[in-house]
Amino acid sequence: MHYIRKVLLVMVLFLCFIPTITVMAEEQTGERIYYILVDRYVNGDSSNDIEINIDDPTAYHGGDLQGIIDRVPNLSELGITTLNLSPVMTAGSYHGFDLLDAQSVDPQFGNIAELQNLVAEVDEHDMKVILDFVLTHVADDHAWVKQQSDWVAEPSMNQLDEELPTINLENEDVQQYFLETAVYWIKSTGIDGFHVYVDEQTPPSFIEELRQRIQAEKEDAFLIVDGIEDENQIDHDFQREVVDILKQPGKSLEPLLTQEINGFHYMESALTSRFTHETVKEGFHPVTRWKLASTLLYTLPGSSFVYQGVEVPMDNGVDEPDHRMAELNKEDEEITQHLEKLAAIRQDSSALKNGDIELIAQAGAMSVYKRSAEDQTMYIAINNDTETQVASLEGISADMQLKGLLEDNIVRQQNDGTYRVILERETSNIFVLEEDTGFNWFFIAMMIVILGGFVAFIVAISVKNRKMRQE
Missing domain, CATH: 1.10.287 (Helix Hairpins)
Incomplete structure (x- = not known):
């Protein structure tokens, strides 16, 4: 005994003596944003199923705020830092891009008390909530249209290619209304900001005043801008280019990594086809493709979006946006674990959150790039080739080593002074540069x-x- x-x-x-991962406070740089199409996420409260028809793709399907509340712990485990909700304001359709009342919660989703409860639940998990704020179109039967008000202009196509009356944001009264509306949502619910949809007619001065107003109400509130150039804009060009590269093996990330990278990045959204569908069309395994794509998203400067169902990953089988109910009971363990590991690495890395980026090596379709901050240097290797590749890294001191974080291995200096990173086909790894202490x-x-x-x-x-x- x-x-x-x-x-x-x-x-x-x-x-x-086993090392542990230290969780650091998340900064605004490097948000990991999970986009939720509220009506098509989870039905958590059947009492607000006012008028649903799950057999009609244009009708409400029952997703609501309570359903999101129920899933917050799961999203926290994925390392998500911010929930981006599709428009919850009263609208003419399930998607919310045809506004009816900008200052009320759509009763199909719940009420303002449930939105407050969601914010409280998210706060408990050290996360944030931002709302889609549509500043481009209203529904055909909006009061402004009926009154033939100069608050609306001629119809135009909205984000989902529907022709609707256009909001006239050149009208100063309209600007004031939406500025007050934004402050109302911050004050009444405690949300952390907005993802605003605008167009080329939107005055840049209005965007700047909107940012100032919400930050005057809540100092750390932030604004994501979709539709015009801005310091926090959505990078749609990135999405098109990266999908074309990563939907199949054989193409290099070099063209992407040699251009200026900033803003908010994504692989798919509620307004695009599924990345999973693009990979399946090419005849490749979506989980393998998603692991490469998520490694890239989580290690680039700026912030990244993932769209609900990435955990599955979902595929609607057509070249159109996927607005089906999220199939969360079909989560893929391999991709879920990969996302969790990436989130933990980024959470603890000053280099990944704030560091510079530099492409330093290419071998076939394998790319190695460096993220460096004052106190840390990371190397990210992504092999999008059809065979194993070896990249030789130069300029690293002899007393250092590269420690693998996704795959547990050590890379030490060779006799010729280089560090040889070897990756099998369609795999990735993240290395931290540290002192070589030997065995x-x-x-x-x-x-x-x-x-x-x-x-x-x-x-x-x-x-x-x-x-x-x-x-």
Whole structure:
């Protein structure tokens, strides 16, 4: 018994020396945003199913705010830092891009108290909530249209290619109304900002005043701008280019990594076809493709969006936006674990959140780029080739090593002074640059002690049993 206690004590002491991941406070740079199409996410409260028809793709299907509340713990485990809700304001359609009342919650989704509850639940998990804020179109039967008000202009196509009356944001009264509306939502619910949809007619001065107004109400509130150039704009060109590269193996990321990268990045959205569908059309496994894509998204400067259902990953089988109910009961464990690991790495990395980016090596369709901050340097290797590739890295001191974080391995300097990163086809890894301490003799010694103790314990039990049988 005393011997067993000693073995257990050694094991406990050994475990105390295993390194842990430190969770740091999230900064606004490097948000991991999960976009939710509210009506097509989760039906958490059937009492607000006022008029649903799940067989009609244009009707409400029952998703609501309570359904999102119920899923917050799951999203937190994925490392999501911000929830972006599709328009929750009262609208003419399930998607909310045809506004009816900018200052009320669509009763199909719940009420303002439930939105407040969602914000509180998200706060408990150190996350944020932002709302889609459509500043381009209203529904055909909006009061402004009926009154033939100069608050609306001639019809134009909205984000979903529907022809609707256009909001006249050149009208100063309209601007004032939406500025007050934005402040209303911040004050009444505690949300953390907006994802605004605008067009080329939107005065830049209005966007700047909107940002100032919401930050005067809540200092750390932020604004994502979709439709015109802005410091926090959605990078749609990036999405088109990266999907074309990563939907199949064989193409290099070099053209993407040699241009200026900033803003908010994504692979798919409620307004595009599924990335999964694009990969399946090319005849490739979507989980493999998604693992490469998510490694890229989580290690680039700026912030990244993922669209509901990425955990599956979902495919509606057509070249159109996927507005089906999220199939969250079909989560793929491999991609979920990959997303969780990426989130943990980024959470603890100053280089990934704030560092510079530089492409440093190419080998076939394998790219290696460096993210460097004052206190940390990371190397990201993504092999989008059809075969194993080797990249030789130069300019790294001889007393350093590259420690793999996605795949647990160590890369040390070769005799020619280079560091050789080897990746199998369609895989990726993230390396942190650290001092080369040589072999971990303490770890090896402890393993020998534990294994030796275990063997000795088995031998002792065996001898004791043999003696008992002889007696």
